[in-house]
Amino acid sequence: MKKIILTSEKLKAARKRLLQMHFESGVGHIGGNLSALDSMLVIFHEYLEADDKFILSKGHSAGALYTSLWSIGRLQDADLKLFHKDDTLLAGHPPAKGIAEIPFATGSLGHGLSLAAGTALGFKLKNSAAQVICLTSDGEWQEGSTWEALIFSCHQKLNNLTVLVDHNNLQGFGSTTDTASMAPLWKKFQGFDVEVQVIDGHDLDAIRAALSGEQTRFRIIILKTIKGRGVSFMEHRMDSHYLPLTENQFRMASEELDSL
Amino acid sequence: MRKQLCDALVARSVNQKMVFLTGDLGFMALEPLQTAMGSRFINAGVAEQNMISVAAALARQELDVWAYSIAPFIYARPFEQIRNDIAFHNLPVKLIGNGGGYGYGVMGPTHHAIDDYGVLLTLPNMSVYIPVFDEDMAAVVERAGDSGRPSYIRTGRGEPPKSYSVPAYAPWRQLTQGGGPVVIAVGPLAGIYIEAIEQQAENLRPRLWAVAELPIDVSPLPVELLAQIEGCSSLCVAEEHVRRGGFGSELLLHLAGKGIAVKKFSHLYAKAHHYERYGSQAYLRRQSGLDVDSLLVALKGA
Numbered sequence: 001m002k003k004i005i006l007t008s009e010k011l012k013a014a015r016k017r018l019l020q021m022h023f024e025s026g027v028g029h030i031g032g033n034l035s036a037l038d039s040m041l042v043i044f045h046e047y048l049e050a051d052d053k054f055i056l057s058k059g060h061s062a063g064a065l066y067t068s069l070w071s072i073g074r075l076q077d078a079d080l081k082l083f084h085k086d087d088t089l090l091a092g093h094p095p096a097k098g099i100a101e102i103p104f105a106t107g108s109l110g111h112g113l114s115l116a117a118g119t120a121l122g123f124k125l126k127n128s129a130a131q132v133i134c135l136t137s138d139g140e141w142q143e144g145s146t147w148e149a150l151i152f153s154c155h156q157k158l159n160n161l162t163v164l165v166d167h168n169n170l171q172g173f174g175s176t177t178d179t180a181s182m183a184p185l186w187k188k189f190q191g192f193d194v195e196v197q198v199i200d201g202h203d204l205d206a207i208r209a210a211l212s213g214e215q216t217r218f219r220i221i222i223l224k225t226i227k228g229r230g231v232s233f234m235e236h237r238m239d240s241h242y243l244p245l246t247e248n249q250f251r252m253a254s255e256e257l258d259s260l
Numbered sequence: 261m262r263k264q265l266c267d268a269l270v271a272r273s274v275n276q277k278m279v280f281l282t283g284d285l286g287f288m289a290l291e292p293l294q295t296a297m298g299s300r301f302i303n304a305g306v307a308e309q310n311m312i313s314v315a316a317a318l319a320r321q322e323l324d325v326w327a328y329s330i331a332p333f334i335y336a337r338p339f340e341q342i343r344n345d346i347a348f349h350n351l352p353v354k355l356i357g358n359g360g361g362y363g364y365g366v367m368g369p370t371h372h373a374i375d376d377y378g379v380l381l382t383l384p385n386m387s388v389y390i391p392v393f394d395e396d397m398a399a400v401v402e403r404a405g406d407s408g409r410p411s412y413i414r415t416g417r418g419e420p421p422k423s424y425s426v427p428a429y430a431p432w433r434q435l436t437q438g439g440g441p442v443v444i445a446v447g448p449l450a451g452i453y454i455e456a457i458e459q460q461a462e463n464l465r466p467r468l469w470a471v472a473e474l475p476i477d478v479s480p481l482p483v484e485l486l487a488q489i490e491g492c493s494s495l496c497v498a499e500e501h502v503r504r505g506g507f508g509s510e511l512l513l514h515l516a517g518k519g520i521a522v523k524k525f526s527h528l529y530a531k532a533h534h535y536e537r538y539g540s541q542a543y544l545r546r547q548s549g550l551d552v553d554s555l556l557v558a559l560k561g562a
Contacts, residue, residue: 096348103320105348108340114310115345118317125279125300126321145341148310155305 006045006204010071014041015230016257017080018067023250025084027092031227031240033064035168035201036135039223042207043133044068044101051130053103053119057112058137058166059093066090069101110143112136113163117153120161133211135164139171142180153218154193162211162219166201168227170238186222194218201225231256261415262289262358264397269326270296272401279318283308283329285358290328312338315353316345324405330364331357331373331414335380346410347383353411354404355380360390360414360447361500361530362548365541372544373414374530378505380412381475387411388474390447392433394418396472399429403473416500417541419451421458431473432482438465441494441559442485446471446507449500449550456552466496466559474507476514490520496558498528498550526558 004010018037022030036058043054056065066083069075075090082088089098093107104115116134123130140146153161167185169176177183189196194217199206201223210221227241228234231253245253266289272278273296280293280301294301304311311327319325327334334357335342346353357373364371377388387409391400395418404411420426427433435450436457443466445453450470457466467488473479481489489495497508508527515522531548545551549558 104317105344108344110309111313111341111345114313114341115317117310118314119321121302121314122318122321122323125318125323145307145309145313148305148307149313152304152307152310152314156302 004045004072006041010045011038011041011204012257012260014067014071016254017070018063019231019245019250019253019257021067021080021083022063023245024081026244027063027084028242028244029060029063029092030245031170031234031237032058032137032166032168033061033067034229034231034234034240035225035227036061036166037064037067038202038204038229039164039166039207040064040068040135041071042204042211044072046208047133047211049130051128053116053130053132054101055104055112055116055119055132055134056094056102056106057116057134058109058140059105059107059112061135061166062090062092062094065094065102069099074101075099109137109140110145113146113149114152116161116163117149117156117158120153120158121156123160124158129160131160131162133162133164135166137171138165138167138169138176138185139179141165141182141185150189150192150194158218159215162215162221165220165222166225167222168225170227170236170241172241174238189220194220196220196222198222198224202229261391261394261397261418264394265356265401265415266290266293268398268401269293271398272324272405273297273300275324276300277322278324278326281311281315281325281327283311283327283333285329308333308338309341312341312353313345316341316349316351319346319351319353320349325352326354326356328356328358330371331360331376332371335373335376335412339379342380342410343383347386350385351410352408355410355412356415357412358415360416361449362532362541362544363416365544366538368538369532372532374500374532375502375505376414377412377474378501381510382505383410385409387478389413390472390474391415392418392448392450392470392472393420393426395426396429400472414447416448419448421451421455424454429472431471431479432485433470433472434467434485435470436465436468438467439463440466441496442467442469442488442492443496443498443555443559444469444471444511445497446499446501449498453498453552453555456556467492471507474510476510481514486518486520489515489522494524494526494559495522496526496528496555498555500530500545500550502531503527503529528554528558
C-alpha cells in the first residue's frame, strides 16, 4: 500500500476538518476525537498495509476515524457532510458495514479489544502476516471484558496485535483517577506477558517509533494525550467530552488553528 | 446429547476452516474434539464476553466458528457481545448451550436456561435449534453449520421411550397419530410425552408434534400441522421456557397472522421463579406442570 507521510500541514487540515464536521452537524464528543486524532492519522497514513485491520474500540471517536479516512482520500467531503445526518453511513459511532476500513460497529465500550484479538487470532490460524491495531480509551479499561481480552491476547501470544490507549485522563463524568482509578495504568499491564510503552500521544515521531519497533509479543502503547488537543479553550476540559461547538467557539477554534 | 454433539463436530472438523471455542467446559465430553482439532480447539477460559467477540471476529474472516458453554453462560452473560458483535454483523457463529431448560436441575437457577431462545430470538437473523433426540444432533450440526446465520443450539437429554424408533430429523415432526387435540412440544420435552400419549384410545389420542427449529418465519409449520390446528378443538403447547417471549406466544401470533383461530389454547411452560426448593430436571418439570401427568390433566376434556 502506498504510504503518505503525515505532515504537520496534513494534521492541521484534518484537525480543522474534524472541527468543521462536528460543528456543521452540531455534534459533541470533540475532545476525545482530538486526543485520538494524531495517532489515528499516523496509523492510517503510514502503517496500515492492505490486509491489516484497525479497530476503533472507543467508538465515540468515530469523527476522528472518519476524518482520518478523509485525510487519506478514502472518504470525501460529501461523505463528511452527512456525518450524523439522516441517510448516512457516518453515524455517531462506526457502522456495521459499508466502509471497508471499518470492520466492526463499535460504541459499547469493552468490545473492541476482543474483536481485535479474534481478528489477530484469525490471521494466525490462516498463516497471514497481517497486523491488527486497536485503539481503546482509558476509561474503557474499567470494563471487565477488556481484561478478559488482555488475558486472552497474552495467553494466545498475539504478537500481531497492538493496542493503543488514548490516555487523556477524562471520562464521562469526571477524571479517570477520581472515578475508578487504575493509575498508573502501565504498571497494571506490566504484570502480564505484554510489551508496554508509555509515550506522548501527540508526538508524531514518538508514535512512529513505538509502532515501528520489532514486535515479539502482544503490545500495548499508552498514549499520554490531551482531551481537546489543539484548541486551547477545549484542552483538558470536561465539557469537550460531550458538548458541540457554538458558532463563536467554532470561529475561535478555526482562527487559532489558522494562526499556527 | 454431548457424545452425539462431539461426534458430529469431530466429523465436521475435517474442514480446516472450523474453529471451536469453549468457555472452559467440556471435561469428559469434548476431549475427542480437542484431539481432532489441535490448535483450532481453543479453551478461551472463564471469560464468555471475550469468547463471543473473539468468535465474531473469527467468523468475520470466514472461518467456521463454534462457541460452547453450558447454556446459561453462552447466552446470558455475553448477551451484548452476541447482539452487537454477532447479530448486528449477521455473522454465522454457532453458539452451543449444553443443558438448556432445567437441564442442570438441582445445580440451581443460576445454571438454568429457561429464557434463552426467547431472548435470543429478539435479535436479528438469529436461528435456534433445539434437537429433540440424541439422534438429531448430526443433522442439527450440519444444518446450523451450513445455514449462514447466527445460530443457537440448545442441547439437553434426548428422552424417547425405550425401544422407540426415532424418526428422521426434521424441524417439525409428528410423533403420535390419533384423532385428539394437537400438542406441540419444543425440543426434548416432546420425548417424555410419547409413551403416555400412545396409550390413549386412538380416537382421542393427542396428535403430538415436536418442533426443533425456530423462529417460525424461518422454519414454517407444515401444511399438515396447520390443517390439524384448523380442524381440531384444542391446541396445547409445552415448552421448557418461560411464558413471556416463548414459543407459545410466537405460535399464536403466527396463526393469527394467517387468520387461523384457535378455539381452546393451553400452555405448559417453565415457572421456575416461583419456587424456593431445588431439585432435578424431572422435579422442576413437575413443579412447572410440564410433566406427563400435568399434560394429561391439561388435555382432559379438550
